[in-house]
Amino acid sequence: MKISIYQMEIVPGNPLENFKKVEEWLEKEIKSSAPDVIVLPEMWTTSYTLEDIHIHADDNGKATVAFLQSLAKTFNINIIGGSFANKVDGKVYNTAVVINRQGEVVYQYDKVHLVPMLNEPEYLTGGQKAPEVFELDGIKMGLIICYDLRFSEIIRPLALEGAEVLFIVAEWPIARLKHWKNIQITRAIENQMFVVSCNNVGTYKEVTYGGSSMVVNPWGDTLIEGSTTEEETLTTSIKVEETVVIRENVPVFTSRVPHLYKQGL
Numbered sequence: 001m002k003i004s005i006y007q008m009e010i011v012p013g014n015p016l017e018n019f020k021k022v023e024e025w026l027e028k029e030i031k032s033s034a035p036d037v038i039v040l041p042e043m044w045t046t047s048y049t050l051e052d053i054h055i056h057a058d059d060n061g062k063a064t065v066a067f068l069q070s071l072a073k074t075f076n077i078n079i080i081g082g083s084f085a086n087k088v089d090g091k092v093y094n095t096a097v098v099i100n101r102q103g104e105v106v107y108q109y110d111k112v113h114l115v116p117m118l119n120e121p122e123y124l125t126g127g128q129k130a131p132e133v134f135e136l137d138g139i140k141m142g143l144i145i146c147y148d149l150r151f152s153e154i155i156r157p158l159a160l161e162g163a164e165v166l167f168i169v170a171e172w173p174i175a176r177l178k179h180w181k182n183i184q185i186t187r188a189i190e191n192q193m194f195v196v197s198c199n200n201v202g203t204y205k206e207v208t209y210g211g212s213s214m215v216v217n218p219w220g221d222t223l224i225e226g227s228t229t230e231e232e233t234l235t236t237s238i239k240v241e242e243t244v245v246i247r248e249n250v251p252v253f254t255s256r257v258p259h260l261y262k263q264g265l
């Protein structure tokens, strides 16, 4: 599975400009290399323009989802469509969407853990449903949004349900880059899955985002890593079958003793 990540510098508060950027990126960088999946960052239509988020948020995700559906069909590509500010019944959610090559919405997820360090709880409403497994091209996968990465309890169930790839769409500040990189490697090793992340770069309202988008294999090796400052495309191929070999050699899942584990904590 060939994956291309758009480590994007988002134009703050301007969904149309960001639509244009993504379309131009596909034309220029992606069309000829024909990856199976592309990945966009968190809140890529607006960035963290939270004070004005009610103005810029997309009504029921209609414009953003239609835009991504049309790209998926035109370029015959699966899209991990990052996340966007999504206005539903007057509330704004941080919503991620996955579209397959046929332009069908395969999965949609509202960020459950809102990040206090970026004031999300003041402006956004948290999702009420933990992430679930979905499939693209017959491969089971999971998707989380940024701060969710710190919560292993929502990621383990995805691995137990057979996910072999975990996507993380993010706007992760450079100030906590050590956490960003190390937790991804940890999640890959503990769940014996590929971890594929897409972060943004650039500065908005004194917060600088740290790029370093990554692909980590289930052994914990970093296959590719973006710079901390540059907008760039990261492309690599993963062999999803590697998870099977590693899960046989280090049989963490069969060694589990779930009846001893505390539930609901």
Ligand SMILES: NC(=O)CCC(=O)C(=O)O
Residues within 6 Å of the ligand: 042, 115, 117, 118, 145, 146, 147, 148, 150, 170, 171, 172, 173, 176, 179
């Ligand atoms: N956008 C985010 O969720 C940022 C998360 C973050 O800054 C952190 O976990 O640290």
